[in-house]
Amino acid sequence: MFRVLFFVVLFSYVQSMAQINHPKASPFSEVEQEVGLSKITVKYSRPATKGRKIFGGLVPFGRIWRVGANESTKIKVDSDMKVIGNTLPKGTYALYAFPEKEFWQVVFHTNTEHWGDGRKNYNPKEDLFRISVMPQELPYHQENFLITFDSITHNTANMKLIWANTMATVPFEVDTHDQMKKEIVKQLAENPTAQTYYEAARYLQEQGVDYTIALDYLNKALELGGDTYYSHRVKSLVEEKLGDYGSAVKSAEKSLKIADSLGKDEFVRMNQKNIDAWKQLVKQK
Template sequence: MKKLFITAAFVLGFMVNSSAQIVTPQASPKAVIEQKVGLTDVKVEYSRPSSKGRSVYGELVPFGRMWRTGANANTIISFSEDVMIGVKKLPAGHYALYTQPKADSWDVIFYADTNNWGLPEKYDDKKEVVRTTVKPEFLGRNVETFTIGINNLDNDYGFIEIAWEKTMIAVKFEVPTKAMALKSIETVMAGPSTNDLFAAAQYFYQSNADQSKALAWMNQAIAKFPNSADVPFYFLRQKSLIQAKMGDRKGAVETAKLSLAASEKANNADYVKMNKDSIQEWSKK
């Protein structure tokens, strides 16, 4: 009976061990970055090899040859809206990101088929949606692990930055923020809330659009409050900024004083300081 028990325990232990999986780190770990640029969502999924003492460009990645731009499966970049790469339109969607590095220039390709392990077995030029050429930049530091980032952001554009070893390239893409924001503003202007009016005015102020419209919307937003004491200090602050940009310093100071009083009442030290600094600046002759 004892022998039978030992045998059963051995078999059970073998079954448990044989079903276990060995877990080891990947040589080129996967990374995912997500970034909102203006009103457009951008996502990059890629694998990150490290140089590990190897010379990268010209050797590990030969000049003049198409490169998967990373390791393992396709590096995939996606855009929620149509974007512009130079003068070329890149429709919203998912793309494999391929490159062709050269010593003095790189071709960057947005390829429609993303279901490949590395480069396609049979490359199809018709699936190149956009191809653009950029100049590489020499870095004063070494980037050990291959890195893609979405950087240098603006409401209307961003840059796809690819860096490894001592080389970086940056591909500018433009997003349709203005068109989307204007459409949104037009949609809600028929019956806008105070927050809608504030958001529209703030966007026009920040994007240097028609400041008279921005001021009109702020006045409409403020007028919606039945009691002037209920107007938020940040509404009044935004109105003062618009007035100052329009050159009405006297009006800006008067509005900033109202914002200062409201922010002091709300115990918001940041807005108290901003209003005091602005009042001092705008009061100068």
């Protein structure tokens, strides 16, 4: 009995040692995309067309597809998001699709344990939700299946599923402004520096909101950190939005002078352009 057990163990060991590590026909890939303060991470495999008809062929219409190859594609969001009106809570999901000629159903699935598409083990009741998207025909050929992101703002990003000459787009939304308001309150309550106040003000200016608060933050940044070309630059833009063109000109002139001394030619040009425009507005008042 001992000899039999010994040979069974030895055979298993030899078998495991004999395995060859070979290149994958559908290599693994991972894409991470920041959206504001949030991040979307997708892990998937990238099959090639190899001259085959893909949608309606290798990937039959109406049947579940793992959105790639090998194990199921996984998508992780590190904060709550929206996808065409559906709430996608923070977490990891399996990503599936049911391609059709005229539309696709894209599925965010809560069970991440299935290999591939799960086939008979796949249970629609475990779907978090499904969305319908319209596939788009491309004027070029994409050999290896590709998942990428485009049209990225602080609050939105489009995930693109591209293979052969077809692309399906899945839009994501996140409330970055709400996150930023909480972050600003937190940072300003702890031990704010000139840079803290400047970054808070710049964010408000870029978003076009709360200009009066932004101006207060910039004054505190200048008080704590002294004159900087970037603080005076943003202050001039805020003052312009508040309709105070005279103050905007003075702030831009200060920014220009400091930028010129530091060799920041781009800021010299941008400030001079604004000074010329705002001086005209001052005359019209």
